[in-house]
Amino acid sequence: MTLVAEPKLEKAEAASLRTERIVELVQRQGALAVLAIVLVVGLVAYDDFRSFDNAGTILVSAAPAALIALGMTFVIITGGIDLSVGSLYVLGGVLAAWASQYGIAAAFAVPLAVCGLFGLVQGLVIAYARLAPFIVTLAGLLGARGLMLALSDEGGTTYLVDPGAFKDFGKGELLGVKYAVYLVAVLFVVGMVTLYRTRFGQSVYAIGGSEDAARLMGVRIRGTQIRVYVLSGLLAGLAGSINAARLGSGVTVLGTGMELDAIAAVVVGGTLLTGGAGTLGGTIAGVLLLQVIQNLINQDGGVSSAWQTVISGTFIALVVVAQTYLAKLRRVASG
Amino acid sequence: MSASDAPLLEVVGVSKQFPGVRALDDVSFTLRAGEVHALVGENGAGKSTLIKVLTGVYQPDGGDLRHLGKPVTFNGPLDAQAAGISTIYQEVNLVPLMSVARNLFLGREPRNRFGLVDVARMNREAAEILAGYGITSDVRRPLGLMALGAQQMVALARAVMVDARVVVMDEPTSSLEPREVETLFGVIQRLHERGVGIIYVSHRLDELYRICDAVTILRDGKLVHTGLIKDLDRLQLVSHMLGRPMSDVRKAGFTSFGGEHSAAGGKPVLRCADLNSRHKLTGISFEVLPGEVVGLGGLLGAGRSETIKAVAGALPLDSGTVEVDGTTLRRPNPVAALKAGIAVQPEDRKAEGLALGLSIRENIALAVLPRLSTAGVVSERKIDKIVETFISRLRIKASGPHQRVGDLSGGNQQKVLLARLLATGPKVLLLDEPTRGIDVGAKAEVQALIDELAAEGLGVVLVSSDAEELVEGSDRVVVLRDGAVAGELRGDEVTTEHLMNVIATAAS
Numbered sequence: 048m049t050l051v052a053e054p055k056l057e058k059a060e061a062a063s064l065r066t067e068r069i070v071e072l073v074q075r076q077g078a079l080a081v082l083a084i085v086l087v088v089g090l091v092a093y094d095d096f097r098s099f100d101n102a103g104t105i106l107v108s109a110a111p112a113a114l115i116a117l118g119m120t121f122v123i124i125t126g127g128i129d130l131s132v133g134s135l136y137v138l139g140g141v142l143a144a145w146a147s148q149y150g151i152a153a154a155f156a157v158p159l160a161v162c163g164l165f166g167l168v169q170g171l172v173i174a175y176a177r178l179a180p181f182i183v184t185l186a187g188l189l190g191a192r193g194l195m196l197a198l199s200d201e202g203g204t205t206y207l208v209d210p211g212a213f214k215d216f217g218k219g220e221l222l223g224v225k226y227a228v229y230l231v232a233v234l235f236v237v238g239m240v241t242l243y244r245t246r247f248g249q250s251v252y253a254i255g256g257s258e259d260a261a262r263l264m265g266v267r268i269r270g271t272q273i274r275v276y277v278l279s280g281l282l283a284g285l286a287g288s289i290n291a292a293r294l295g296s297g298v299t300v301l302g303t304g305m306e307l308d309a310i311a312a313v314v315v316g317g318t319l320l321t322g323g324a325g326t327l328g329g330t331i332a333g334v335l336l337l338q339v340i341q342n343l344i345n346q347d348g349g350v351s352s353a354w355q356t357v358i359s360g361t362f363i364a365l366v367v368v369a370q371t372y373l374a375k376l377r378r379v380a381s382g
Numbered sequence: 383m384s385a386s387d388a389p390l391l392e393v394v395g396v397s398k399q400f401p402g403v404r405a406l407d408d409v410s411f412t413l414r415a416g417e418v419h420a421l422v423g424e425n426g427a428g429k430s431t432l433i434k435v436l437t438g439v440y441q442p443d444g445g446d447l448r449h450l451g452k453p454v455t456f457n458g459p460l461d462a463q464a465a466g467i468s469t470i471y472q473e474v475n476l477v478p479l480m481s482v483a484r485n486l487f488l489g490r491e492p493r494n495r496f497g498l499v500d501v502a503r504m505n506r507e508a509a510e511i512l513a514g515y516g517i518t519s520d521v522r523r524p525l526g527l528m529a530l531g532a533q534q535m536v537a538l539a540r541a542v543m544v545d546a547r548v549v550v551m552d553e554p555t556s557s558l559e560p561r562e563v564e565t566l567f568g569v570i571q572r573l574h575e576r577g578v579g580i581i582y583v584s585h586r587l588d589e590l591y592r593i594c595d596a597v598t599i600l601r602d603g604k605l606v607h608t609g610l611i612k613d614l615d616r617l618q619l620v621s622h623m624l625g626r627p628m629s630d631v632r633k634a635g636f637t638s639f640g641g642e643h644s645a646a647g648g649k650p651v652l653r654c655a656d657l658n659s660r661h662k663l664t665g666i667s668f669e670v671l672p673g674e675v676v677g678l679g680g681l682l683g684a685g686r687s688e689t690i691k692a693v694a695g696a697l698p699l700d701s702g703t704v705e706v707d708g709t710t711l712r713r714p715n716p717v718a719a720l721k722a723g724i725a726v727q728p729e730d731r732k733a734e735g736l737a738l739g740l741s742i743r744e745n746i747a748l749a750v751l752p753r754l755s756t757a758g759v760v761s762e763r764k765i766d767k768i769v770e771t772f773i774s775r776l777r778i779k780a781s782g783p784h785q786r787v788g789d790l791s792g793g794n795q796q797k798v799l800l801a802r803l804l805a806t807g808p809k810v811l812l813l814d815e816p817t818r819g820i821d822v823g824a825k826a827e828v829q830a831l832i833d834e835l836a837a838e839g840l841g842v843v844l845v846s847s848d849a850e851e852l853v854e855g856s857d858r859v860v861v862l863r864d865g866a867v868a869g870e871l872r873g874d875e876v877t878t879e880h881l882m883n884v885i886a887t888a889a890s
Contacts, residue, residue: 240498243499243501244498244499245497245499246491248499249484249489249491249499252477252479252480252484253477253480253488255479256478256479256480257476257477257478259475260476261477261488262459263439263459263469263471263475264476264488264489264540265459265460265463265489266489267460323477323479324479
């Protein structure tokens with residue numbers, strides 16, 4: 048495919064090929080392209096947006112959402128969905144704040160164990176009872192929320208994070224960037240290697256692409272399904288931990304609807320809701336895009352939080368419509 | 383081959399029962415090393431079930447499965463694959479969204495020393511392997527962007543790239559171009575020389591006689607013949623498949639069809655000219671006079687159902703015209719065909735024809751609503767009248783017009799479907815397997831009904847796998863083979879014997 052070395056190619060043909068490539072790039076990296084545009088607009092329009100501190104704020108507030116979206120990407124590529132992650136995220140935060148009295152290890156381990164167990168049970172039910180992931184994880188959402196309310200006396204008790212290593216982790220910075228951001232970055236790299244370069248990752252794509260074909264090709268369907276829901280649960284728990292460390296307490300009201308934000312980020316990032324295709328790079332771009340939009344609206348200051356949500360929603364719709372349109376263009380161009 | 387050589391794969395007395403159907407009944411089958419073994423039979427003969435037993439998808443209810451002489455149990459496709467049995471399914475069973483290379487290597491990707499998939503090596507090896515199959519496209523592109531034949535080649539490459547000892551091919555040529563078929567035969571030849579056993583399912587007799595050593599014929603879940611293919615001529619093979627001993631072929635007494643219809647002559651009510659559809663139909667032409675029943679004969683996969691679909695506007699055509707009563711359909715599609723007067727009874731009445739949850743009245747009314755409504759308002763009285771007429775005319779046995787169609791017997795369901803077709807006031811009736819799955823008595827009634835309808839001046843096109851029904855129900859039979867017209871039987875030639883002769887004779 049050497050475009051330059053084809054002087055005989057008709058001009059129109061070359062142009063259409065080039066268009067096709069650009070369209071393909073934009074479509075594949077659509078979220079990234081829109082992110083770049085939004086960043087440029089922000090940099091030009093708002094002085095405060097330009098500061099290094101603000102960049103740090105965006106990254107650290109995106110960290111929990113990024114972790115949840117990381118797990119969600121795996122789940123959605125298998126053709127599933129995980130609605131329980133918002134509740135697990137809050138539950139994880141409450142558990143982390145409570146467990147912080149026993150040290151930093153407990154503050155990470157307890158939420159991971161509990162949320163991982165939630166994921167395991169959901170994965171087992173989905174794989175063996177063959178129930179729809181939507182229903183199973185909706186039940187998980189309710190169960191985890193109930194458990195969280197029970198632990199916090201229906202929101203009456205707020206566990207504060209004990210001063211110590213865990214709280215220091217939440218406040219700690221390296222080169223002006225919070226530890227949590229590094230943790231998320233490392234986990235995304237591990238996630239990419241897992242998704243693109245391991246047999247497990249191949250199975251994830253194969254199941255979402257065609258479960259029947261995957262079965263006939265000898266892919267272990269159940270094992271893969273169980274693992275992605277465990278992974279999603281673990282990451283939601285971890286997201287709860289790092290958020291508790293940052294805020295200094297297990298907040299019970301945040302996190303409602305977090306699962307939908309994560310799904311939105313994944314879809315905006317170009318992953319197909321029907322499964323079989325998607326990238327973690329796209330997910331990062333999707334998460335950052337939503338966070339930057341939020342940040343920009345805050346910069347403006349004149350918009351009430353209710354309208355902020357409306358604007359975010361509109362923006363997501365626009366991005367997805369644009370992607371669909373570009374995908375069609377590409378099909379026309381290549382077919 | 384010495385006597386001590388155990389067969390690669392052997393099933394002895396295997397049975398498999400499904401609710402209401404005995405899919406396999408005491409079937410034995412032996413595959414030896416280096417043998418290309420044809421597995422043939424009409425639809426529902428049990429070929430697919432046998433394949434699924436051999437490849438671990440189904441577990442047999444009875445009988446033994448032996449691999450290299452030792453009894454084995456396959457609990458799933460993985461077990462069979464571990465034993466060196468690879469399968470190429472009729473529909474391409476790969477993942478279209480994944481790259482060609484990843485499809486080829488799924489589950490056995492080359493890995494580097496860190497245990498990670500070595501993508502560069504995988505792509506390089508995939509390109510090398512596929513070049514041997516005449517595929518030179520970019521292996522990093524999604525499989526779904528390749529042509530169907532190329533996808534089939536990837537599936538083939540995948541099936542044989544590990545040391546497969548048995549390769550099962552289920553109608554591998556159905557979506558291949560002639561050039562690709564040659565490539566496939568080349569691969570089969572190589573496998574044959576390597577001592578791999580091949581089970582080859584196909585309806586194309588030319589192919590079977592060209593590449594197969596042995597043949598096993600199934601019918602209605604039972605083994606009817608097994609042996610070397612050179613000991614069996616085409617006519618014998620077809621007669622085994624259709625279950626009509628040649629000596630036993632008689633003209634009368636098997637079905638309830640009356641004699642021939644005095645075709646009123648005059649202008650054809652249906653005329654198809656040079657219908658072409660890639661991989662499916664080649665230059666199909668025939669015409670039907672009013673009051674005439676024209677049968678479409680041929681084996682499964684010869685293009686009978688495809689022809690029906692093409693006439694009904696449900697199969698996209700590359701070229702060709704369909705003419706009803708002298709008027710050419712401009713843009714063939716199901717709605718235009720229906721408007722022009724073509725009524726179709728699809729092969730699978732449950733999936734494509736009837737709403738089983740609704741009543742007889744509702745099912746019939748569905749078809750006539752467009753004609754009966756005035757400005758969107760439907761006259762209930764008119765519907766009642768039409769429904770009553772059809773119930774008595776077609777002798778539908780039901781407790782009343784409000785009985786659920788799903789509760790009726792198969793024969794009566796078929797009559798409701800016919801009523802629906804007739805209610806649209808058609809000029810041409812296309813019937814695809816009108817008596818499949820209904821009992822003997824109802825069969826006779828449906829057959830008699832078809833006779834009556836033709837006598838009333840309708841043009842009827844009849845497809846039936848039952849050679850007897852086809853021959854006795856039709857005034858003429860157009861015989862199809864490999865998607866093209868292979869011959870036509872008229873007058874005295876309309877016998878099962880002639881039919882088999884035409885089916886069995888090679889086109890060349």
